[in-house]
Amino acid sequence: MKLKTLVVITLVVFACSVMFAEGPAKSLSSAKGSAWGSGHMSLTRQASDFYQSGTFDYSNANANGLWNANSSGYGINGQVFVSYEAPGTGASVTDITFYELIDGTTGLGSGTYTILDGNVTSGSGGTTYKTGNCSSVTNSYTGITGFGLPLYAITCNIKKAVKLKAGVSYWINFDPNIYLLGYLGDIEDMPDATYYGGGSDEFYNSYFNSSSFGYTFAPTWTYSSGGACGGIGCDDFMISLSGTL
Numbered sequence: 001m002k003l004k005t006l007v008v009i010t011l012v013v014f015a016c017s018v019m020f021a022e023g024p025a026k027s028l029s030s031a032k033g034s035a036w037g038s039g040h041m042s043l044t045r046q047a048s049d050f051y052q053s054g055t056f057d058y059s060n061a062n063a064n065g066l067w068n069a070n071s072s073g074y075g076i077n078g079q080v081f082v083s084y085e086a087p088g089t090g091a092s093v094t095d096i097t098f099y100e101l102i103d104g105t106t107g108l109g110s111g112t113y114t115i116l117d118g119n120v121t122s123g124s125g126g127t128t129y130k131t132g133n134c135s136s137v138t139n140s141y142t143g144i145t146g147f148g149l150p151l152y153a154i155t156c157n158i159k160k161a162v163k164l165k166a167g168v169s170y171w172i173n174f175d176p177n178i179y180l181l182g183y184l185g186d187i188e189d190m191p192d193a194t195y196y197g198g199g200s201d202e203f204y205n206s207y208f209n210s211s212s213f214g215y216t217f218a219p220t221w222t223y224s225s226g227g228a229c230g231g232i233g234c235d236d237f238m239i240s241l242s243g244t245l
Contacts, residue, residue: 023074026213027230028065028101028147028183037063039144039151042194050091051084051197052240056099056185058146064232065101065147066208066220069182070175072107078210080184080220081116081125081171082237083202086164087245091198093164095242096156096174099142099185101149107179111137113156115164116171120207125217129170135159137176151185153240161243171207172239186220186234198245203236 037058045052057063067078096113111134118126134156144151156174164170176182204221208228218228225231 024067024071024076024181025230026067026078026208026210026215026228027232027234029230029232036148037144037146039142043142043144045194045196046240046242048095048242049097049197049240050243050245053082053195053236053238054187054189055194056144056146056151056187056238057189058144060188062188062232063146064186064229064234065183066186066229066234066237067182067210067213068098068100068173068175068184069178070111071178071180071182073180076212077175078208078213078215079114079173079175080237081114081120081173081207081209081217082239083205084164084170084172084241085168085202086166086170087198088166089198089245090166091164091241091243091245092161093241093243094158094161096158096172097153097240097242098174098176099151099238100154100176101146101151101183101185102178103149103181104179105139105152108139108154108176109137110134111156111174111176113158114173114175115162117168120169120171120217122207122219123216125209126171130162132158134174146185149181149183172241185238186229187236187238206234206237
């Protein structure tokens with residue numbers, strides 16, 4: 001085994017031990033500091049998806065992940081709201097998939113979704129358009145890892161399809177219930193090679209909301225040291241939507 005590999009493994013183990021001793025950080029860049037990972041950078045589109053924002057790129061120097069989970073083990077909750085605008089035909093959403101870097105699927109079987117509209121800005125969550133419990137939650141490993149954590153596609157099935165109007169900006173969150181760690185993978189490549197589908201891919205327009213970490217709809221793309229993404233910035237996040245256009 002090469003010395004570099006040994007050093008990386010040692011640092012990852014050390015970082016994980018610190019994280020578990022002190023509790024999770026809000027973003028992975030501040031917790032571990034490097035985009036270590038493996039796997040394919042492009043994912044195959046699911047047949048039912050009409051939109052995918054792009055793919056988490058572990059090789060990008062600014063790769064990051066932001067806390068998005070309701071953790072029963074830590075008693076910590078946080079939500080990333082990702083912007084989306086439906087095309088001229090509008091959209092009907094039946095499934096919301098968030099691609100998350102998690103430490104395991106223990107306790108992963110339920111969650112909530114929230115869709116906001118109106119003028120979401122720093123410190124303000126706009127208007128709640130739809131919210132509720134997922135009728136079911138499924139997960140699938142993507143084959144990608146980052147920061148020593150596997151990237152999972154976690155899908156919230158909505159019991160009754162949610163209709164999104166054309167020309168309206170929405171902010172979408174799916175908050176899975178897990179046992180320990182859950183970070184929504186970000187996107188740094190513009191345009192991303194795996195972006196597709198109906199609707200607008202809106203960079204620099206996501207927000208982080210978490211009373212546990214002390215943030216109220218904080219912009220995720222800012223590079224200040226106190227920013228929601230640890231001073232690195234998160235340009236966009238990896239999600240997909242299924243249903244009909």
